[in-house]
Amino acid sequence: MSSQKRLEKSILSRRQLLQWGLLAGAGAAGSSIVANRLLGARGQSSVMIPPVPASPSDRSGMNPMSMLRDFDYGTVTQENGRTVREFRVEAQTSTIQLDNAHSFITWNLNGRVPGPTFRATEGDRIRVVFYNRAGHSHSLHFHGEHPADMDGIKPVKNGSVMIYEFDAKPFGVHLYHCHVAPVTRHIGKGLYGMFIIDPPQPRPPADEMVLIMAGYDVNDDQKNELYAFNGLPHYYMKNPIAIQQDQLIRLYVLNVIEFDPVATFHLHANMFRVNQTGRSLEPGYETDVITMGTAERHILEFSYHNPGKFMFHPHQDTIAEAGCMGFFDVIGSKT
DSSP states (O other): OOHHHHHHHHHHHHTTGGGTHHHHOHHHHHHHHHHHHHHHHTTOTTOOOOOOOOOOOOTTOOOHHHHHTOEEOOEEEEETTEEEEEEEEEEEEEEEEOSSSOEEEEEEETTBSSOOEEEEETTOEEEEEEEEOSSSOBOOEESSOOOGGGSSOSOBOTTOEEEEEEEOOSOEEEEEEOOSSSHHHHHHTTOEEEEEEEOSSOOOOOEEEEEEEEEEOTTSSSSOSEEEETTBTTHHHHSOEEEETTOOEEEEEEEOOSSSSEEEEEETTOOEEEEETTOSSSOOEEESEEEEETTOEEEEEEOOOSOEEEEEEOSOHHHHHTTOOEEEEEEOOOO
């Protein structure tokens, strides 16, 4: 028996197929989110985050406001003196409502687009148990370093389980996505997410958020008709993101827009410091607009010193006006 099959048998029998019903249980999911936020908040006592107002979900239950600061740190155990983070993801097929005129059948992970934001520290052992229930063959390909047999280019058949295991390295902002051909279609249908590997030396405390730019080809003409940050077009225009005046914001930005060769990210009335791919401990330069090719990602850091609503969007107006636009609502400090 191969080492991979022994590993699968051991984990699946030990966890009773990892109790897949938990993935669909609202109570378990809620507990997981709370636990992740508590884990992510350790050492962040100086960070001020305004109360997050109630915000609408679409009919499938997707809520981009909750995705902003939702980091999945996995189930943490110690094995042979090493920290192991085990993540459980299920490929599904479900319909989301993009706007009043367009519903869209997604291939997704755990019922959300984008998928969970996995987070670890460099040197952790990563174990991703991927269960495919989406009706098609899919896979998970992680950017970063790993062995060839963990590269995620082999299709995982519907109803099958694949366990990806590797060391978290190098630190930085990475992504993962399905790598089954045609890859553009599988990513465009929603099978993608962010994978953050923190450096051993923690970055300074900040209000940390994830923004993932993506496009939707709603009529299969290999062109995007709608665009979105974190899954739903126009969401952050209708539901501005509350941030605290003078608070350091650390924005993890990823471009997974297919069909369009590049997209930019522009911040109104401010500058941001750019840490390319998150591969250094300090930002490298400052600007108010950055150009990103598909799969490119960066850490952007900034603070707003004036209260009010300030726009962010790609500087390609066609992309912005078709859904990829939003506001930061800067809440003034009390005097």
